[in-house]
Amino acid sequence: MKKQSEPTGTTADPADQEEAMDAAEAVEAVVCTGLEYSFGRTKAVDGLDLTVRSGEVFGLLGPNGAGKTTAIRSITTLLPVPPGMVRVFGHDPARRQMQVRRMLGYVPQQLSADGGLTGRENVSLFARVFDVSRRERAARVAQAIAAVDLTEAADRLAKTYSGGMVRRLELAQALVSAPRLLVLDEPTIGLDPIARTSVWECIDEVRAATGMTVLVTTHYMDEADQYCDRVALMHRGRIRALGTPEQLRTEVGEQLDLAEPPTLDDVFRHFAGSGLANATENEGEFKDVRRTRRTASRVG
Amino acid sequence: MSVVPVAPPPGSAEPAAAQSPVAAPRRDLGLLLVPPPARSGWRVVLARILAMCVVELQKLRHDRTELYTRAVQPALWLLIFGETFTRIKAIPTNGIPYLDYLAPGIIAQSAMFIAIFYGIMIIWERDSGVLTKLLVTPTPRAALVAGKAFAAGVKAVIQALVVVVIAALLGVALTWNPAKLLGVAVVVLLGSAFFSCLSMSIAGIVLTRDRLMGIGQAITMPLFFGSNALYPVSLMPGWLQAVSKANPLSYEVDALRGLLIGTPAHLGSDFAVLTLSAGLGIACASALLGRLAR
Numbered sequence: 001m002k003k004q005s006e007p008t009g010t011t012a013d014p015a016d017q018e019e020a021m022d023a024a025e026a027v028e029a030v031v032c033t034g035l036e037y038s039f040g041r042t043k044a045v046d047g048l049d050l051t052v053r054s055g056e057v058f059g060l061l062g063p064n065g066a067g068k069t070t071a072i073r074s075i076t077t078l079l080p081v082p083p084g085m086v087r088v089f090g091h092d093p094a095r096r097q098m099q100v101r102r103m104l105g106y107v108p109q110q111l112s113a114d115g116g117l118t119g120r121e122n123v124s125l126f127a128r129v130f131d132v133s134r135r136e137r138a139a140r141v142a143q144a145i146a147a148v149d150l151t152e153a154a155d156r157l158a159k160t161y162s163g164g165m166v167r168r169l170e171l172a173q174a175l176v177s178a179p180r181l182l183v184l185d186e187p188t189i190g191l192d193p194i195a196r197t198s199v200w201e202c203i204d205e206v207r208a209a210t211g212m213t214v215l216v217t218t219h220y221m222d223e224a225d226q227y228c229d230r231v232a233l234m235h236r237g238r239i240r241a242l243g244t245p246e247q248l249r250t251e252v253g254e255q256l257d258l259a260e261p262p263t264l265d266d267v268f269r270h271f272a273g274s275g276l277a278n279a280t281e282n283e284g285e286f287k288d289v290r291r292t293r294r295t296a297s298r299v300g
Numbered sequence: 301m302s303v304v305p306v307a308p309p310p311g312s313a314e315p316a317a318a319q320s321p322v323a324a325p326r327r328d329l330g331l332l333l334v335p336p337p338a339r340s341g342w343r344v345v346l347a348r349i350l351a352m353c354v355v356e357l358q359k360l361r362h363d364r365t366e367l368y369t370r371a372v373q374p375a376l377w378l379l380i381f382g383e384t385f386t387r388i389k390a391i392p393t394n395g396i397p398y399l400d401y402l403a404p405g406i407i408a409q410s411a412m413f414i415a416i417f418y419g420i421m422i423i424w425e426r427d428s429g430v431l432t433k434l435l436v437t438p439t440p441r442a443a444l445v446a447g448k449a450f451a452a453g454v455k456a457v458i459q460a461l462v463v464v465v466i467a468a469l470l471g472v473a474l475t476w477n478p479a480k481l482l483g484v485a486v487v488v489l490l491g492s493a494f495f496s497c498l499s500m501s502i503a504g505i506v507l508t509r510d511r512l513m514g515i516g517q518a519i520t521m522p523l524f525f526g527s528n529a530l531y532p533v534s535l536m537p538g539w540l541q542a543v544s545k546a547n548p549l550s551y552e553v554d555a556l557r558g559l560l561i562g563t564p565a566h567l568g569s570d571f572a573v574l575t576l577s578a579g580l581g582i583a584c585a586s587a588l589l590g591r592l593a594r
Contacts, residue, residue: 039594076436078593098438102338106436112429116359128351129437131344132336140331147329157362173433178335209329 029054029181029213030075031087036237037070037079044070046237054089054180057207057214059228061221063272067237068217069109072185075215076106089180102130105174105182105212109189111166113173115159119150122158123172130177144176148202164195168202175206182207184216188223196220200227221264231264233271240271338438345443352447353454360458367458374410374463378403378470391531396561403467403474404556405529408549410463411456411488415495416520418452419503419512426592435593442586445500449582452496453489460488464560473561480559483567487559490574491552497581504588529553548577 030052037045045067052058060068073079075086075093083094093100113122123141132140145154148168153161158169167187174182184203188196200223207214218224224231225245233241233248241248248267256262256270339347360367378399385391386398393401425431434444464484468474475481499516506512524530526540527549533541544550551570558565 078432078435101436101438102335104436106433108429108432110429112433114430116362121358125351125355129348129439130336131339131347136331143329143331147332175332178332210333
């Protein structure tokens with residue numbers, strides 16, 4: 001597996017030398033320590049402790065309103081979090097926002113390609129905003145487009161693309177800057193099974209070639225089972241279970257004393273289902289979940 | 301060896317190549333292994349402004365419908381309002397035909413109409429995830445807002461060119477001095493940057509398209525009628541003259557009139573006010589952009 005080089009950046013501030021040393025030695029792609037985030041009175045993330053190892057595909061799973069997207073938005077600098085709660089390759093997003101962003105490739109939940117531009121222009125925009133030089137831009141954009149199998153459609157307007165093609169185009173946009181951490185927020189939501197497979201094949205192939213770390217949220221347990229090295233089950237803002245899919249299945253199978261090995265869907269229900277039942281009994285908490293969902297809907 | 305189905309299975313729009321159950325052969329990803337070197341300081345801002353302006357031009361190249369439809373309203377103002385008031389001779393314009401007096405005002409108005417609804421585009425970009433993705437790039441918010449503001453300006457300059465051509469066809473005695481026309485482009489760019497930032501700032505406060513549409517419509521007419529676009533400020537009541545003095549559109553119109561038809565203008569103060577307004581607008585919209593991201 002090839003290793004990516006460290007992105008260019010300076011740490012001239014002496015006060016940050018310790019952080020820079022941590023960053024140089026970092027083997028963990030993401031470390032969250034007691035991460036908290038609230039929307040008004042609703043605590044979306046409540047003391048999240050999480051470590052994503054460098055080079056792995058890590059799945060963040062959980063029911064709607066569990067806090068996955070809020071956690072992802074905190075890691076990707078979209079939400080302001082206090083210093084010390086998050087580290088990305090040793091850098092604190094609260095203090096080194098630009099350095100962290102240079103290491104990130106991000107694909108949000110929505111199909112976010114600009115339909116008024118061609119596929120190539122969409123990727124080229126991201127090459128520009130990541131400071132790819134004019135000399136290298138065309139070749140880099142072409143490689144990113146080829147990496148996701150869109151070369152033939154590259155000069156068509158993105159509004160003519162299918163959902164799966166848009167998702168692959170977004171991957172190309174994220175890959176053009178050679179990110180060390182690729183963050184995918186429900187990348188296959190709303191796609192048919194064939195499109196889902198093609199998106200995951202692209203992720204798998206590029207990850208194998210570049211050695212990048214992938215942090216993904218998904219509701220599809222079969223995908224998590226097949227493609228993630230480790231998964232964390234999140235519920236009500238906290239991690240309820242963490243391990244390889246195999247470990248979680250075995251653990252739940254032993255706990256429930258099942259005759260047949262459980263699926264990851266069973267594991268999901270085991271950790272998330274009971275929590276929702278409790279929420280229904282407690283009106284206040286159910287309102288909180290509903291409010292979180294409304295907020296999530298408002299922010300897209 | 302990969303097995304490719306003869307025809308795509310029903311129910312998927314994915315192309316046949318992507319439906320192979322076996323991953324495609326490895327491609328050359330050499331450049332995707334090395335992050336690009338980072339720009340810093342003012343070069344980041346310039347690079348982002350350029351990137352956003354290029355996107356705006358690319359979109360206009362693919363679809364010019366908006367350019368044509370937006371040309372209708374200024375054409376009607378000049379043709380109907382302009383021609384009629386030229387005959388009435390009700391507005392004192394120091395001996396200049398009213399149509400000539402009106403043309404710079406209509407250029408400023410059409411540019412403002414483009415810019416004042418730019419916040420809707422920001423909200424659309426928020427809803428569609430485009431803004432979120434841009435906010436995760438190494439782009440300071442001020443650079444992103446400046447990029448969007450000047451992209452609105454580029455669109456407005458192209459619109460202004462269309463109105464200049466219409467005015468010329470109607471017989472307005474415009475200057476064709478390249479330096480003055482360049483000045484016109486700069487004035488329109490700065491004015492549009494301010495109004496687009498005003499719109500993005502309101503977007504950052506109201507957060508929804510519907511509310512922004514209402515507020516946009518509510519402020520557009522006062523800005524237009526409270527300026528010197530249609531009549532001299534000296535004709536206004538005292539309180540409206542005060543509004544006009546605080547209205548950047550008045551300075552834009554004054555500069556455009558001076559540059560295009562050679563009326564006495566305060567170009568120095570006009571450029572200063574427009575530059576300051578654009579700067580303040582960028583600062584204000586940048587501060588409020590975070591609300592859209594949450």
